[in-house]
Amino acid sequence: MSQNAPQTIDLLIEARWVVPVEPHDVVLEHHAVAVDHDCIVAVLPIAQARTHYAPQERVELGEHVLIPGLINTHTHNPMTLMRGLADDLPLMVWLQQHIWPVEAKVIGPEFVRDGVELAVAEMLRGGTTCANENYFFPDAMGATYRKLGFRAVVGLPVIEFPSAWAKTQDEYFERAGETHDSFRNDALIRTAFAPHAPYTVSDESFERIRVLADQLDIPVHLHLHETAHEVEEERKKSGLRPFQRMQKLGLVNDRLIAVHMTQLTDGEMAACAEAGVSVVHCPESNLKLASGFCPAEKLRKAGVNVAIGTDGCASNNDLDMFGEMRTAALLAKAVAEDAAAFDAGFALRAATINAAKALGLDETIGSIEIGKQADLAAVRLSDLETQPLFHIISQLVYTTGRHQVSDVWIAGKRKLAARELVDMDTAGILARTHAWRERIAAI
Structure with missing residues (x-):
């Protein structure tokens, strides 16, 4: 040449x-x-x-x-199969009386696989190329994302009650280790610990997570300060706000991906900035469940890394990151009473490079840069x-x-071409989705 x-x-x-x-x-x-x-x-x-x-x-x-590609920094994508199942209900009623009972009857590798496939199809058609996942059967989730060539951080669930995934605390951690090892060298799939929330996870489990997250060099993806009720219940139980409890347990650090964060003091925001915590703002889910308002602009001004996520389709009810960017920007202006708050450029960063930073992937994705x-x-x-x-x-x-x-x-691989999904069986996805609708409706 x-x-x-x-x-x-x-x-x-x-x-x-x-x-x-x-x-x-x-x-x-x-x-x-x-x-x-x-x-x-x-x-x-x-x-x-x-x-x-x-x-x-x-x-x-x-x-x-x-x-x-947009990055959805907080999802429960298998729950796409429960889209619209229990709308217009407060969080704990929605969760305890509707979502958890249905999950108990349908959850398993097949449900997870089919839900992820439906979600990936939707996300690709909306310009999303990476999801931070938080659900049971992370082995099935990771295998499905890998098969579809979709980038994901797969959560390793920890919760204090038995599930179809694990029966005891030790089993949750054993299976977490096995799943992490199975994706250790994968080009597209990473892992994070995904303890559900302070009100469903014990101090002992959080202490184990802190040690293991450091050893494995992975993030901790946690619902935190989602509602005022959650904060008040923890205060009654332990005398601490949930964030204070996480500080006491050593979880407030640059590995923490704190989701929702609607109830924050100025001191807590400053502590997040100092420790390098990333906060994931899920405005549409918070609005729909009346969970509260994340002080996104105050967090931004405090120097906190703010990212955006949709939450799951059972509480949003879509995986539309363009809609989420717009809602995040508009809501932040109303909450801050400042029309210049959370401007368009920052909203795009929250769905790209800030999200990548939250996941520890900012050297790999999140911007169009050489390398x-x-x-x-x-x-x-x-x-x-x-x-x-x-x-x-x-x-x-x-x-x-x-x-x-x-x-x-x-x-570098084409996944959507002129609005058509590449190498995905759209008809099969729809058929399986219809079958799950019939099964769930009969419960």
Whole structure:
């Protein structure tokens, strides 16, 4: 090959706009992203890209913006099969009288597999390329995500009552270790400890989790301060707020992914910032269950890493990260009484690079940068509903719908092509979903 010959690469994506997220608030016009194997090797103007590279595949997106794949930082994706099952109920009634009783009768590897498949199809069609998962049968979840080529952090559940997954405390930890080992070297699947919540997990279990999370170098994914009731019950029981109890047990550190966090003092927010805690804001689930309002803007100003998640489809009722970004931004403004709060650029960060940081994956995904994995989503902005275009990032957050996602790649592999799922049996997914609907409705 001569000195000036173009370099052969796997893929060149040419877009009207590229929003790399890093650097912050930058919009690159008429740029291309060069991908070889599973990594981004260059981000440069289209004219230069055509001179420098000879791609095996060229994708031209003349009316699109290319963004990092969105990251759903808190999900219970098997529960997608319970979408709409018990709506318009408060959290504990919803959980104890409806969700847990149904789960007890249907939960198992098959339910988990089919729920994850349905969720992956929905997430891909909405530009999401990674999920932080929290549910039972993490072995089945991880195997399903791996089969589908979807990136996930799979939670290793710990709770103080018997379930179909484990009967005793020791069995929860034994199975957690086995599941972690089975995905130790996987390219797409990572693990995290997923103790359910302070009110369902003992001090002894939390102490074991703290030691093991350090040893295994994995995060701890925990529902925390979800409701005022939770905080008050813990205070009556132990004399401490749940966050104080986690501090006492050594869990408040840079491994903690604290989900919901609707009830916080200024001191607790400062402690989160100092310790490097990541907070996952789930605005639509919190609104639907009337759980309270996460002080997202105060957390941002305090220097806390704030990410966004949908929660599960049984309490949201979708996995739409575009909708979640918009709701997060709007709700934060109302809570802060500040129209400039949680601006569009920050909302996009909360669904990309901040989420990646929460999962310990910010060196791998979350932005369009050389050396990172090619997890990418193309969003068509030519629709009447997104015209005229003045500010691309604002339009992404405040106007764009997930139906405008046209193409998605994970680790350089196409997963959605012109709105069509690649290598997924859509008819089979729908058939299995209908069968689960009939089974659950009969309970």
